[in-house]
Amino acid sequence: xxxxxxxxxxxxxxxxxxxxxxxxxxxxxxxxxxxxxxxxxxxxxxxxxxxxxxxxxxxxxxxxxxxxxxxxxxxxxxxxxxxxxxxxxxxxxxxxxxxxxxxxxxxxxxxxxxxxxxxxxxxxxxxxxxxxxxxxxxxxxxxxxxxxxxxxxxxxxxxxxxxxxxxxxxxxxxxxxxxxxxxxxxxxxxxxxxxxxxxxxxxxxxxxxxxxxxxxxxxxxxxxxxxxxxxxxxxxxxxxxxx
Amino acid sequence: xxxxxxxxxxxxxxxxxxxxxxxxxxxxxxxxxxxxxxxxxxxxxxxxxxxxxxxxxxxxxxxxxxxxxxxxxxxxxxxxxxxxxxxxxxxxxxxxxxxxxxxxxxxxxxxxxxxxxxxxxxxxxxxxxxxxxxxxxxxxxxxxxxxxxxxxxxxxxxxxxxxxxxxxxxxxxxxxxxxxxxxxxxxxxxxxxxxxxxxxxxxxxxxxxxxxxxxxxxxxxxxxxxxxxxxxxxxxxxxxxxxxxxxxxxxxxxxxxxxxxxxxxxxxxxxxxxxxxxxxxxxxxxxxxxxxxxxxxxxxxxxxxxxxxxxxxxx
Numbered sequence: 001x002x003x004x005x006x007x008x009x010x011x012x013x014x015x016x017x018x019x020x021x022x023x024x025x026x027x028x029x030x031x032x033x034x035x036x037x038x039x040x041x042x043x044x045x046x047x048x049x050x051x052x053x054x055x056x057x058x059x060x061x062x063x064x065x066x067x068x069x070x071x072x073x074x075x076x077x078x079x080x081x082x083x084x085x086x087x088x089x090x091x092x093x094x095x096x097x098x099x100x101x102x103x104x105x106x107x108x109x110x111x112x113x114x115x116x117x118x119x120x121x122x123x124x125x126x127x128x129x130x131x132x133x134x135x136x137x138x139x140x141x142x143x144x145x146x147x148x149x150x151x152x153x154x155x156x157x158x159x160x161x162x163x164x165x166x167x168x169x170x171x172x173x174x175x176x177x178x179x180x181x182x183x184x185x186x187x188x189x190x191x192x193x194x195x196x197x198x199x200x201x202x203x204x205x206x207x208x209x210x211x212x213x214x215x216x217x218x219x220x221x222x223x224x225x226x227x228x229x230x231x232x233x234x235x236x237x238x239x240x241x242x243x
Numbered sequence: 244x245x246x247x248x249x250x251x252x253x254x255x256x257x258x259x260x261x262x263x264x265x266x267x268x269x270x271x272x273x274x275x276x277x278x279x280x281x282x283x284x285x286x287x288x289x290x291x292x293x294x295x296x297x298x299x300x301x302x303x304x305x306x307x308x309x310x311x312x313x314x315x316x317x318x319x320x321x322x323x324x325x326x327x328x329x330x331x332x333x334x335x336x337x338x339x340x341x342x343x344x345x346x347x348x349x350x351x352x353x354x355x356x357x358x359x360x361x362x363x364x365x366x367x368x369x370x371x372x373x374x375x376x377x378x379x380x381x382x383x384x385x386x387x388x389x390x391x392x393x394x395x396x397x398x399x400x401x402x403x404x405x406x407x408x409x410x411x412x413x414x415x416x417x418x419x420x421x422x423x424x425x426x427x428x429x430x431x432x433x434x435x436x437x438x439x440x441x442x443x444x445x446x447x448x449x450x451x452x453x454x455x456x457x458x459x460x461x462x463x464x465x466x467x468x469x470x471x472x473x474x475x476x477x478x479x480x481x482x483x484x485x486x487x488x489x490x491x492x493x494x495x496x497x498x499x500x501x502x503x504x505x506x507x508x509x510x511x512x513x514x515x516x517x518x519x520x521x522x523x524x525x526x527x528x529x530x531x532x533x534x535x536x537x538x539x540x541x542x543x544x545x546x547x548x549x550x551x552x553x554x555x556x557x558x
């Protein structure tokens with residue numbers, strides 16, 4: 001059974017059609033790359049999947065049920081969570097408290113267990129020495145790791161990553177790759193948006209390509225990389241002819 | 244001695260509580276005991292306003308109106324329905340909490356200026372309705388309310404309001420230290436991020452409005468049975484401006500700082516009585532200066548400077 005199924009989704013902003021007739025499925029435990037030029041609708045699609053936008057047409061299924069109309073927090077508690085293109089850490093909370101927010105969203109969760117889990121995750125990410133630090137004092141890369149840590153607190157089934165490697169130091173990027181691979185090894189489904197093609201082709205076996213709101217390619221990474229439609233979408237018709 | 248700064252702040256807070264507890268025994272004029280009692284009332288309003296604004300990031304200019312609603316509800320429940328105060332005051336808190344829930348719900352999608360203007364509109368509609376409705380509220384003549392005690396002993400009311408203030412601050416502190424406080428802070432920092440991590444943003448934004456309003460209503464009800472006359476003027480925008488000034492000058496990002504601001508400004512208001520209406524102008528200017536140069540308020544700034552000096556002495 002597919003973990004995510006998107007069927008004929010359309011999303012409009014006034015006269016602008018941001019997504020048109022987008023359909024695809026993602027199997028449980030799969031890691032899928034989502035690429036496309038700027039303004040192609042990648043983040044809009046992620047917003048639709050995570051409940052921040054409701055599609056005008058079409059249906060989104062998660063774990064076999066239709067999730068149209070569900071709020072982001074409902075999806076998060078059901079195991080579908082995300083990170084953001086522009087890092088959205090809670091700057092005036094400590095690093096530990098940033099992790100405790102998702103750790104305490106279930107009324108049944110105990111604070112003691114949540115703190116223990118948060119400390120374990122911080123240690124795994126190499127942020128344990130910063131647990132008591134205000135999040136505003138973290139570097140850009142550390143903030144991205146903190147976002148990773150927060151989604152881990154939800155024990156998710158699906159993680160949607162929006163440009164997680166943007167502006168990150170290569171050493172830290174390697175660590176983040178390892179973390180993402182580790183999630184995938186635990187059968188967590190991942191949809192990864194990135195302009196960093198190295199990361200996409202390094203991590204994902206399958207790639208989806210959006211262009212002007214439409215899905216123009218969906219297949220194995222190597223196949224998509226060589227697709228003339230994809231090259232054209234990225235470089236433009238004239239450039240492709242010249243090449 | 245190398246004392247952690249937090250210990251110093253706790254010691255100062257304990258000393259402050261002790262001083263306030265001893266004030267009526269120090270031979271202070273009854274008039275000033277009365278002023279301090281009013282100061283405690285404003286401290287509850289300023290701190291509950293800061294709970295909403297400083298901790299959840301939602302602005303409201305309806306706080307004075309909520310206090311007024313609480314005052315009128317308890318006064319009417321006790322005089323018209325004959326309810327004892329131990330029933331009329333909780334009833335007032337409940338009614339205002341429900342109104343806060345309703346206002347919070349209709350303001351849910353509003354932010355910044357739109358939210359502020361909507362709460363001003365609510366506040367003014369309520370004040371004008373109470374003023375116009377002579378038959379029910381006695382309009383601007385004011386509505387009489389029974390007192391808490393048979394005698395009007397200033398010290399009795401002083402301690403009642405002091406204990407009330409401590410209870411409210413203690414309850415808010417516990418709330419903010421709980422997971423609910425964490426949700427509030429997450430919403431203030433970033434609503435989308437909070438929602439993506441499972442926080443029910445809508446529920447907690449509305450609850451914050453309701454809790455803050457309920458405390459204001461409770462304070463209003465206490466006030467009604469202290470001054471024993473409730474008038475629409477307690478819901479005026481000038482009153483709201485005063486509450487705002489107290490919270491901002493004390494430090495609206497901390498309920499305790501805002502509470503200190505409440506008592507401090509009420510005392511200052513009396514000390515500056517001779518200059519009349521100019522007091523509000525001065526307070527308005529002070530708010531602007533504090534917002535620009537000391538966003539944590541004067542109490543926050545004082546603590547920050549003290550930390551720096553203590554660190555300087557230690558090193």
